[in-house]
Amino acid sequence: MSRNTRRYHHGDLxxxxxxxAITALDREPDSEITLRHLAKVVGVSPMAPYAxxxxxxxxxxxxxxxxxxxxxxxxxSALEPLGExxxxxxxxxxxxxxxxxxxxxxxxxxxxxFARPAKPHGDPVRNAGERAxxxxxxxxxxxxxDARQSAEIAWSFVHGLTLLAVKGFIETAELPERQIKxxxxxxxxx
Numbered sequence: 136m137s138r139n140t141r142r143y144h145h146g147d148l149x150x151x152x153x154x155x156a157i158t159a160l161d162r163e164p165d166s167e168i169t170l171r172h173l174a175k176v177v178g179v180s181p182m183a184p185y186a187x188x189x190x191x192x193x194x195x196x197x198x199x200x201x202x203x204x205x206x207x208x209x210x211x212s213a214l215e216p217l218g219e220x221x222x223x224x225x226x227x228x229x230x231x232x233x234x235x236x237x238x239x240x241x242x243x244x245x246x247x248x249f250a251r252p253a254k255p256h257g258d259p260v261r262n263a264g265e266r267a268x269x270x271x272x273x274x275x276x277x278x279x280x281d282a283r284q285s286a287e288i289a290w291s292f293v294h295g296l297t298l299l300a301v302k303g304f305i306e307t308a309e310l311p312e313r314q315i316k317x318x319x320x321x322x323x324x325x
Contacts, residue, residue, distance in 0.1 A: 149187040151177050153197045160198070160243030170194060195247055196260050202241070202248040203263035209233045210270045226274050227319040231293045235315065238297035239307050245297065292318055 155176050156168045170184040170191055188194040213233035220226055238245040253261050271290055276282035296314055299305045305314070 152184055153201055156198050157244055164243030199248045199260045200263040202244045203267045206237050207267040209237045224319045228315055230271055231315045234293045235297045239300050242301040
């Protein structure tokens, strides 16, 4: 096997490209990702990524899906210490704290997750976002409220709070305690 042939062979190029894109976003949140640059980083031909992604938008969709999966895991994990708690305020505070912490810790990935307008139901990115959103809906469903509407209001608040923190308008050191707890008291009454 020649050196060039070995250079272009890669195990799971699709997953590696997504991972490298996320790594680049974690390193430099406002970086512009290109398929050509990622190909160079992982040591494949400039055209190799196109066997897995039609274009940069398709790569960013895969990155967003991965981000929503990680967010879903973060939210679900935040609920584990609470068990089957019926203390709505505590449950909402755990979810909101995990959500904000995720966005603040990974601002580049968070930006990509919400960078494009939502497409109709059935879209893989939207589906991943819906799954991440489900733990919040479950809280309101247990209260007998209009779960979707109540969860959307709470999500809008936490999303806005996260963006303000990511952009430096709110000090992250103040975050989970002050704003989140106050908001969760309000949302617990819905």
